[in-house]
Amino acid sequence: MSTANYIIPKTQKAAVVPSVGGTLEIRDNHPVRQPKDLAPGECLVKLECTGVCHTDLHAALNDWPVPAKTPLIGGHEGVGIVVAIGEHTQASPVKLGDRVGIKWLAYSCLDCEPCRKGLEQVCDHGEYSGFTVDGTFSQYVVSWTSHVTPIPKGIESTEAASILCAGLTVYRAIKYSNAKIGDWIILPGAGGGLGHLAVQYAAAMGLRVLAVDTGSEKRDLVLKLGAEKWIDFKETKNLVADIKAATGGAGPHAAVVTAANSAAFEEAVDYLRPGGTLMVVGLPGHGKLTADIFFTVTKSISILGSYVGNRQDAREALDIAARGKVKCFYTVKPLSALQETYEGLAKGTVVGRVVLNMQD
Amino acid sequence: MSTANYIIPKTQKAAVVPSVGGTLEIRDNHPVRQPKDLAPGECLVKLECTGVCHTDLHAALNDWPVPAKTPLIGGHEGVGIVVAIGEHTQASPVKLGDRVGIKWLAYSCLDCEPCRKGLEQVCDHGEYSGFTVDGTFSQYVVSWTSHVTPIPKGIESTEAASILCAGLTVYRAIKYSNAKIGDWIILPGAGGGLGHLAVQYAAAMGLRVLAVDTGSEKRDLVLKLGAEKWIDFKETKNLVADIKAATGGAGPHAAVVTAANSAAFEEAVDYLRPGGTLMVVGLPGHGKLTADIFFTVTKSISILGSYVGNRQDAREALDIAARGKVKCFYTVKPLSALQETYEGLAKGTVVGRVVLNMQD
Amino acid sequence: MSTANYIIPKTQKAAVVPSVGGTLEIRDNHPVRQPKDLAPGECLVKLECTGVCHTDLHAALNDWPVPAKTPLIGGHEGVGIVVAIGEHTQASPVKLGDRVGIKWLAYSCLDCEPCRKGLEQVCDHGEYSGFTVDGTFSQYVVSWTSHVTPIPKGIESTEAASILCAGLTVYRAIKYSNAKIGDWIILPGAGGGLGHLAVQYAAAMGLRVLAVDTGSEKRDLVLKLGAEKWIDFKETKNLVADIKAATGGAGPHAAVVTAANSAAFEEAVDYLRPGGTLMVVGLPGHGKLTADIFFTVTKSISILGSYVGNRQDAREALDIAARGKVKCFYTVKPLSALQETYEGLAKGTVVGRVVLNMQD
Amino acid sequence: MSTANYIIPKTQKAAVVPSVGGTLEIRDNHPVRQPKDLAPGECLVKLECTGVCHTDLHAALNDWPVPAKTPLIGGHEGVGIVVAIGEHTQASPVKLGDRVGIKWLAYSCLDCEPCRKGLEQVCDHGEYSGFTVDGTFSQYVVSWTSHVTPIPKGIESTEAASILCAGLTVYRAIKYSNAKIGDWIILPGAGGGLGHLAVQYAAAMGLRVLAVDTGSEKRDLVLKLGAEKWIDFKETKNLVADIKAATGGAGPHAAVVTAANSAAFEEAVDYLRPGGTLMVVGLPGHGKLTADIFFTVTKSISILGSYVGNRQDAREALDIAARGKVKCFYTVKPLSALQETYEGLAKGTVVGRVVLNMQD
Ligand SMILES: [Zn+2]
Ligand SMILES: [Zn+2]
Ligand SMILES: [Zn+2]
Ligand SMILES: [Zn+2]
Ligand SMILES: [Zn+2]
Ligand SMILES: [Zn+2]
Ligand SMILES: [Zn+2]
Ligand SMILES: [Zn+2]
Known part of the structure; x- marks a missing residue:
């Protein structure tokens, strides 16, 4: 020794x-x-x-x-x-x-x-x-x-x-999301512990970041960190429509979803651009992701589990x-x-x- | 004209x-x-x-x-x-x-x-x-x-x-499944209209095919068409365990699931090898795919919608x-x-x- | 009409x-x-x-x-x-x-x-x-x-x-160079018509740019445009050694070579990191690229023609x-x-x- | 111990x-x-x-x-x-x-x-x-x-x-050649120690093999091992033209070149299909690969060093x-x-x- x-x-x-x-x-x-x-x-x-x-x-x-x-x-x-x-x-x-x-x-x-x-x-x-x-x-x-x-x-x-956990987790998820310079990536929970790091990694690669969270404090933070657009999920009347509009109509190319509730995944299949990628990174005790089969197929969506x-x-x-x-x-x-x-x-x-x- | x-x-x-x-x-x-x-x-x-x-x-x-x-x-x-x-x-x-x-x-x-x-x-x-x-x-x-x-x-x-529809659909799904020569691919419904074509395309690429279906007629057919192993889903007591055993213990590298029921997708996340790929190709009128979030992440499973x-x-x-x-x-x-x-x-x-x- | x-x-x-x-x-x-x-x-x-x-x-x-x-x-x-x-x-x-x-x-x-x-x-x-x-x-x-x-x-x-020619040419070359955020890319001729655009595209993707050219005017330009390091090829006594040193010892992950002379390619195989990528984008009237076979193989170098x-x-x-x-x-x-x-x-x-x- | x-x-x-x-x-x-x-x-x-x-x-x-x-x-x-x-x-x-x-x-x-x-x-x-x-x-x-x-x-x-050396070397080269089922791969030296293994690996993946070598003994061997077409390089008057003709006019999608002479590489850039891949696997004591820059670029050829x-x-x-x-x-x-x-x-x-x- x-x-x-x-x-x-x-x-x-x-x-x-x-x-x-x-x-x-x-x-x-x-x-x-x-x-x-x-x-x-x-x-x-x-x-x-x-x-x-x-x-x-x-x-x-x-x-x-x-x-x-x-x-x-x-x-x-x-x-x-x-x-x-x-x-x-x-x-x-x-x-x-x-x-x-x-x-x-x-x-x-x-x-x-x-x-x-x-x-x-x-x-x-x-x-x-x-x-x-x-x-x-x-x-x-x-x-x-x-x-x-x-x-x-x-x-x-x-x-x-x-960085060793939160940073690593979101970094890998973004790296494997197929998103390239100029592509839109949506980050629900962008103002949180994982999210605010994700905003910065994504911006550093030249991705266009649509940050979703709530409250003016988080809004100011994520815009300062490099997000290009912001949606307050408590203020929107139609989240999916607003997401599509914010990204030029077609929806983001990639989403990094850390949430544990099924709705977040179903929504993502809805708002993602055809050919888009949904990165799954949460580790809830229990929880299923669900997605409409018809639209997963006809939009050719990729749903990728990403583990630290x-x-x-x-x-x-x-x-x-x-x-x-x-x-x-x-x-x-x-x-x-x-x-x-x-x-x-x-x-x-x-x-x-x-x-x-x-x-x- | x-x-x-x-x-x-x-x-x-x-x-x-x-x-x-x-x-x-x-x-x-x-x-x-x-x-x-x-x-x-x-x-x-x-x-x-x-x-x-x-x-x-x-x-x-x-x-x-x-x-x-x-x-x-x-x-x-x-x-x-x-x-x-x-x-x-x-x-x-x-x-x-x-x-x-x-x-x-x-x-x-x-x-x-x-x-x-x-x-x-x-x-x-x-x-x-x-x-x-x-x-x-x-x-x-x-x-x-x-x-x-x-x-x-x-x-x-x-x-x-x-070939223009059934063949094309399964061919593309296999082609984009990340499975390479020597990898195991599981084909539930292998004896059906899409499945029997999938068996042949997969075998032609050098994949090892685990065919799942029921009845001796279908068994004989798929084995003749190039499947290496067969599981009759009506005869197995533990489908997931049998699938893993048939593929050397770790489970298949890829699955092409044409079914419309949620259970088929949950099961696939269960039996796939870590890092495995689940190709989704069905187009049911209604139907959700569900998957355990914890295992999708910790097994790093990819779920890919593939459209004709x-x-x-x-x-x-x-x-x-x-x-x-x-x-x-x-x-x-x-x-x-x-x-x-x-x-x-x-x-x-x-x-x-x-x-x-x-x-x- | x-x-x-x-x-x-x-x-x-x-x-x-x-x-x-x-x-x-x-x-x-x-x-x-x-x-x-x-x-x-x-x-x-x-x-x-x-x-x-x-x-x-x-x-x-x-x-x-x-x-x-x-x-x-x-x-x-x-x-x-x-x-x-x-x-x-x-x-x-x-x-x-x-x-x-x-x-x-x-x-x-x-x-x-x-x-x-x-x-x-x-x-x-x-x-x-x-x-x-x-x-x-x-x-x-x-x-x-x-x-x-x-x-x-x-x-x-x-x-x-x-952008429609020079920008497009270098953008595609960088995009297909396999270089990812944090990787080093070397741009010989960085201060030129193609090079100064390449510096900016590379920096925008989060690549680390090693600019090679000559003269203080070009040096100032490329550093302002986002290059992290600079080598004046007229001042270096050992270009390959200096390139390796500038990139932490191992050499850059990628090179975009627009030159038409064989030496530029041989040199690149020399200074690139093992597993590195050499993008070939020039269109000389005549000119061969040459590379040492032994090192192309033992360093697993990729030499990729990239056309506009x-x-x-x-x-x-x-x-x-x-x-x-x-x-x-x-x-x-x-x-x-x-x-x-x-x-x-x-x-x-x-x-x-x-x-x-x-x-x- | x-x-x-x-x-x-x-x-x-x-x-x-x-x-x-x-x-x-x-x-x-x-x-x-x-x-x-x-x-x-x-x-x-x-x-x-x-x-x-x-x-x-x-x-x-x-x-x-x-x-x-x-x-x-x-x-x-x-x-x-x-x-x-x-x-x-x-x-x-x-x-x-x-x-x-x-x-x-x-x-x-x-x-x-x-x-x-x-x-x-x-x-x-x-x-x-x-x-x-x-x-x-x-x-x-x-x-x-x-x-x-x-x-x-x-x-x-x-x-x-x-298999541990010759087999491994050609297997990896074919695996990374970007060739997919139905694509043409050319194997110069197909009847040799590396080549006859390459024929079999390629055929097992569903590639279409164009074998090039000389002599009826080698011809019979490679055709038996799965090659689809054969060219005797001593009998052809125009190797490049014959290769293109044998592969439907456009040339093969990939080539695995084990030779050490420059000509073999220049020729490959000539006969490969646009977008094609040239795998370099030889380890000569001395030897340069050369390729025409103009055609490497305008045909978007990839030249990949592959090491065991x-x-x-x-x-x-x-x-x-x-x-x-x-x-x-x-x-x-x-x-x-x-x-x-x-x-x-x-x-x-x-x-x-x-x-x-x-x-x-
Ligand atoms: Zn943690
Ligand atoms: Zn269109
Ligand atoms: Zn149909
Ligand atoms: Zn291990
Ligand atoms: Zn031009
Ligand atoms: Zn090591
Ligand atoms: Zn050896
Ligand atoms: Zn065309």
């Missing part, structure tokens, strides 16, 4: 869900896995900060069709420093002292059919931070040298944290942000604010992203 | 739906549009035969969300001879005496955005045979020189008729058939059998395709 | 090359094809202005492997007003009074295999402005309603003229410019300046593009 | 090139790396057989622009059994006793940009069997668990050996062969025949592939 000069404490602060449906506990004395106990390929990361995400809420509530481990430390948007690497690790792409990110996809085998085809996110042997393995709501996290993401210079760790992103997508999303093309709006809080953040997420009252300072 | 030596009668046999929901009438004295009345770009085709299709039934019943013209002559799978071309027609790709096919897409403008991008099927100004314009259930049909499909040598007109095919797809589908790679199973009947054929289609008792002899 | 209120003169000013290798003559009394003599599908355009291009020089010199017509009126970057449409024209996408552009590809059949696949530029029956048919160095030009390009609002005709662009590419290139993302640097001159412009192009002393005012 | 019951000898037979340009020596007492000396991630494979390839000849002669290691054991088409795995190896995809193949690409880091994008062949840290590391002309070879290729059931080891294949390509190529779609013609010889095989390859007198029995 390599540990250089890093002093690794025996215990740490961590937010633990002790059992299925149990109450979140902030503990001071959670054990830290020691360097000598790391397997080959594993590394220990001392976290500076970590974002909080809707996905964490699902993991904590265990309301997905696939169960989370318990006891569980959630969190999958962490940034920190590599302070130990397991002995006998082969050809690690990172070294001690590197600043790295922990993302949702903690591990993929890089060998199965999906991995060989670049679809690491759907690896047959994938591990997921804060879900199948302990995540980043702790001061130290164990991860894999092959999958921690080097953080480029020029970006704050708190900023990078949100692979290692390359993560590098690209970070690089674009580090070069100043994308800025995240977030608030920094202590780990103790996690429970109230969950409650805010459940109620929909969280503005921007929340990032926890793990060394606080 | 060019008419060479063709003698064009004033009246013809035709099957007419006189009004919305009206009874089909076989008439002997339906007028034939005369060569001098053809607009530039139009041509008159003397039909040898025409296929009958589920789509015609929808047009006749007028049960789609978009209304058909009335009075209506249905039919969109016709093969015949060009016997007149409108005066002042520019650069016609066909000439008098050419054997050509009439397909569902009767006309596209070749100028709008979808047309410029090769998506003629979703042209802003499209016309559809037997739906927005009169079709092939008559002895003479007016169509457009730019869109009639030259029929290659080496294929019977009766065979070509079915464009002029190039039609050429390819015919060329493959003309070279003997695909054979259609059909029965030839007189035009007077149209009503009973509709009834058979509605009940699901039609085996293979029905082709009407229009000169009978 | 439709002519509305337009008065069409019998004669016009035109620049004519009377015979192969003959001297360019500016004539005052060249006949104008009259509306009644237009074939169906043809239209008459009264030109406001037209760009001058290297291609015109080749056509005038007749030094390509394929001969130009003679006598020849050159020119293929014209903008003007539709003043007549041939009688019996089918479904014209333009109408009298529309402002339209004439581009290199004057006509494609929209029916042959390349056309059906969207490769109109390589149509089996293509016609080329100022090469196989008379072009825009005259006050009136006959073209085809299906291929004149509607000019969007918000762009000057003189600006649009250059099709109707959709032209719409996109103009739309991007009309929205202010791309500005052309050009000088307006009278038609009488054509010969001196040719001489300037041959000597390489023309700065930016030259646009001729055809109503002067 | 895991060694189970395998007894690993201290020495072995091996063919060694002792120094740059030195004479090949068949040694009986070459040391075998012992299991305890394997690094994590390495494995020891006991070889059954290994193919001999032109590439080995280049490595032995050291006539490439990149030098081979010395002393060198060549060979990169081996099949054998995993008899040891390095201690502390992480998540090995293979286990003791597995039958695996050794291919040209011995190792890629799976982390660099090319690797993350699926271009493992151009990995920044790649290792190549029989070139940068010792290869398969020995009874035991050390390789990497992440890159040895599991050999599917149903294929002889001697057959698999040739990645892990997924290898699995696919083997799977197709194991299912009986592709058979290799080869002769089995003892290791002592290596030198004479090299001489035969240099002279061009080797028919089919030569496979060495390593346990002989």
